[in-house]
Amino acid sequence: MAELDTSGGGGKKGGKVRSKKQSTRVDLTAMVDLAFLLVTFFMLTTTLNKPKAMDLTMPDKDEKTKDQLPVKASQTLTVLLGSNNKLEWFMGVPGESLTPPTVEGYGKEGIRKVFVEQAAKVKQQTGKDILVLVKPSEKSIYKNVVDILDELHITDIKAYAIVDILPEEVGLLKRDNIY
Amino acid sequence: MPRVKVPRKSTAIDMTAMCDVAFLLLTFFIMTSKPKTEDPVPVDTPAATEEQTLPEKDIAIITVGSGKAFFNLEGAEARKELLLQIGQRSNISFTPSEAKAFTTLDNVTVPVSQLKQYLNASTEDRKRMNSGIPTDSVSNELYNWIHDARVVTKNLYDKELRISIKGDSKEEYPTMQRIIAILQKQKVNKFSLITTLKGK
Numbered sequence: 001m002a003e004l005d006t007s008g009g010g011g012k013k014g015g016k017v018r019s020k021k022q023s024t025r026v027d028l029t030a031m032v033d034l035a036f037l038l039v040t041f042f043m044l045t046t047t048l049n050k051p052k053a054m055d056l057t058m059p060d061k062d063e064k065t066k067d068q069l070p071v072k073a074s075q076t077l078t079v080l081l082g083s084n085n086k087l088e089w090f091m092g093v094p095g096e097s098l099t100p101p102t103v104e105g106y107g108k109e110g111i112r113k114v115f116v117e118q119a120a121k122v123k124q125q126t127g128k129d130i131l132v133l134v135k136p137s138e139k140s141i142y143k144n145v146v147d148i149l150d151e152l153h154i155t156d157i158k159a160y161a162i163v164d165i166l167p168e169e170v171g172l173l174k175r176d177n178i179y
Numbered sequence: 180m181p182r183v184k185v186p187r188k189s190t191a192i193d194m195t196a197m198c199d200v201a202f203l204l205l206t207f208f209i210m211t212s213k214p215k216t217e218d219p220v221p222v223d224t225p226a227a228t229e230e231q232t233l234p235e236k237d238i239a240i241i242t243v244g245s246g247k248a249f250f251n252l253e254g255a256e257a258r259k260e261l262l263l264q265i266g267q268r269s270n271i272s273f274t275p276s277e278a279k280a281f282t283t284l285d286n287v288t289v290p291v292s293q294l295k296q297y298l299n300a301s302t303e304d305r306k307r308m309n310s311g312i313p314t315d316s317v318s319n320e321l322y323n324w325i326h327d328a329r330v331v332t333k334n335l336y337d338k339e340l341r342i343s344i345k346g347d348s349k350e351e352y353p354t355m356q357r358i359i360a361i362l363q364k365q366k367v368n369k370f371s372l373i374t375t376l377k378g379k
Contacts, residue, residue, distance in 0.1 A: 028195060031198050032201050036201050043208060046211075051232075052374050053371035053372065053374065056369070056371065060368055081352070138351070141352060142243075142346045142347065150228055
């Protein structure tokens, strides 16, 4: 879109010889195109790279506090994280669990369903919120822990804790071949 | 019949203002964006639906991958102080040029004993030096790094340092457990796990 100079030649006869006046306007269209392309690129790349964070509060190790409320066994759900992206869950305390330990997978059809069902059941039976104990075994991976925390977040369970696994629970995992 | 001639107008629009705006925006985005820090080992963060964004100030990131741990504290001023503290602890004095190199570092990837050598190495050599910070209970350098970073942040800005763990999804849990135990040993019971976003 370069502009044509239509000012018609040098001038009239007999006049001074004037240098032709050149237009000082530069076509900026291409430059604008390029600039917006770069703007778009930077906007997309920077906003997509923002890391997200998940807050995690661990139970205090040295418990000197005595004012802790006792929790009923019927209110607690224990999740044992095993190998091969499998987990095992039961209600109550290990050894005398209220439901038989069940092997389950992660995700929507797996543990999320369990969380929703059991939370509703506990609420109905005791009127209290469910407490979930997450016990990652040595064979589980970091992703499993994050997945469980995420499911707890999705199912809106506020009371949960990551605790060390007990030997008898490792035995349970071994029995079901996910250790 | 004579036709009515519509005077032809030029279709060229003055692009100057538009160009100014475009470049202003471009400059703004370049200035505000932070270059991505390169991880010493490949780290694939697990995906979660959490949408909380990470703060950019007063934060320390512990990168965990391949069984190794790396430490990173944000902020040049804080890092300078941190190096001083760590140096005092292990009786190593760092030259001003080494301290400057430390402030621009992405991650601390070597034990303190190799830190001086690391800071004087070229960028290429640095990439090869990624043995990680010892996390065992004998020297427990990671404990010192975290502890001193917290002290420095408290002294400089009077704020509590936020600690985030950036772990590889395939990392075995015992490694994470060790890192968490180190944090809990200094009564840091609240920290963040860095994740990437995914849909429900």
